[in-house]
Amino acid sequence: MSTDSNGNSDDRIVDYELFEVPPRWLFLKVTTADGTVGWGEPVVEGRAKTVRAAVEELMENYLLGKDPSRIEHHWQRLYRGGFYRGGPVLMSAIAGIDQALWDIKGKQYGLPVYELLGGAACDRIRVYQWIGGDRPADVGEAAAEKVDAGFTALKMNATPELRRIDNPAAVEAAQERLAEVRDAVGDEVDIGVDFHGRVSKSMAKRLVEALEPYEPFFVEEPVLPEHNDALPEIAQHTTIPIATGERMFSRWDFKSLFEQGVVDLIQPDLSHAGGITEVKKIASMAEAYDVAIAPHCPLGPIALASCIQVDACTPNTLIQEQSLDIHYNETSDVLDYLADPSVFEYEDGYVDLPDDPGLGIEVDEDVVRERAEQEVNWHNPVWEHDDGSVAEW
Numbered sequence: 001m002s003t004d005s006n007g008n009s010d011d012r013i014v015d016y017e018l019f020e021v022p023p024r025w026l027f028l029k030v031t032t033a034d035g036t037v038g039w040g041e042p043v044v045e046g047r048a049k050t051v052r053a054a055v056e057e058l059m060e061n062y063l064l065g066k067d068p069s070r071i072e073h074h075w076q077r078l079y080r081g082g083f084y085r086g087g088p089v090l091m092s093a094i095a096g097i098d099q100a101l102w103d104i105k106g107k108q109y110g111l112p113v114y115e116l117l118g119g120a121a122c123d124r125i126r127v128y129q130w131i132g133g134d135r136p137a138d139v140g141e142a143a144a145e146k147v148d149a150g151f152t153a154l155k156m157n158a159t160p161e162l163r164r165i166d167n168p169a170a171v172e173a174a175q176e177r178l179a180e181v182r183d184a185v186g187d188e189v190d191i192g193v194d195f196h197g198r199v200s201k202s203m204a205k206r207l208v209e210a211l212e213p214y215e216p217f218f219v220e221e222p223v224l225p226e227h228n229d230a231l232p233e234i235a236q237h238t239t240i241p242i243a244t245g246e247r248m249f250s251r252w253d254f255k256s257l258f259e260q261g262v263v264d265l266i267q268p269d270l271s272h273a274g275g276i277t278e279v280k281k282i283a284s285m286a287e288a289y290d291v292a293i294a295p296h297c298p299l300g301p302i303a304l305a306s307c308i309q310v311d312a313c314t315p316n317t318l319i320q321e322q323s324l325d326i327h328y329n330e331t332s333d334v335l336d337y338l339a340d341p342s343v344f345e346y347e348d349g350y351v352d353l354p355d356d357p358g359l360g361i362e363v364d365e366d367v368v369r370e371r372a373e374q375e376v377n378w379h380n381p382v383w384e385h386d387d388g389s390v391a392e393w
Helices: 048-065 070-079 088-109 139-148 170-187 201-214 225-235 251-259 275-288 301-312 365-371
Strands: 013-021 025-031 037-040 124-130 152-157 190-194 216-218 243-244 350-352
Touching: 013 048, 013 088, 013 301, 013 365, 025 088, 025 201, 025 350, 037 088, 037 124, 037 301, 070 088, 088 251, 088 275, 088 301, 139 170, 152 170, 152 251, 170 190, 170 201, 201 216, 225 243, 243 365, 251 275, 275 301
Parallel strands: 124 152, 152 190, 190 216, 216 243
Antiparallel strands: 013 025, 025 037, 124 350
8 A cells, every 4th residue: 555755545536336236235336546446335225326326426526536544534524524414325325435445444454344443352253044024924944944054043023014003813923923933943043033113112012022932032123213212111011132223323323222221232234324434333332331233234245244344343243134045135145246155154153254355255346247237126115004004114
């Protein structure tokens, strides 16, 4: 890495490209004057074109021509430089740029990003596997298959759509699904249950009590983040660890959550919550409140690689979500875009820390360019109740 007479890097950012690829991802390639390439994954699922415009605005109006090594300064400039800040679109755009800058820095120094953030706090990272789909079904058989494949932790949706106050049969159905999985895998396998923000406060209280006998690993997003004020009341109805955070985008969003003292696990997303720089800070805040972290990542390989870099140097990391074979990935999967997919080889439910510099992956650019030619227009389904009113998905 060359420097100017003042000791600053003269390997300026000279180019960037964006690639919208199936199933629902947006990749960012940033190139410096010395030819170093960094990759990021800035995307809001279902809003890829909107985030693309935000990335273009940030790159064109500020980052082109800048020294890529000043990551903290760039983060502050991108976040504080606009009068309006925060939210999923801006923070996801910043996240992907931040990932690419860390990838460049690691490559220029010849080190994985986690080494630049203090070094490894563990030897490997535990991962969990999704089962059951959006409207969960056939979960027992799927759970047994994943455990046979070596996974020791699973996650499933708790319910399909629910009415604000639903009937006993809806609660019983959720209970029976979890019981089916517990019977299939036994007590030594962890089962996370995702409420997906589909559930009202009143139903969340009933559901956590019904699921308690099957001892879930955690219940995730028992209510939408705009109703986080209800979490203390829900917590009074259960001893199950409570997880949330995938739709929270900065340390300021998480501050009041930590002060409540009822959440046990946070799930910030490295492609939504400001990238590596911001999530590392959020994780340190969580550690001070005795809260674990399990980054949200039903996304692509760049997002997952970024998560693993933060996981590796974060002592309160519990487990990592990953999207291999998830129900969204019908057309393309995580490993399709990597030159060497063995970097995400899972053994006994764990993934080893990467050794390669930067994010630790080599993106297969030929595959990216080829699949970017396809029409990609993913949007989440919009569900309706029996009366035609809009349901939470």
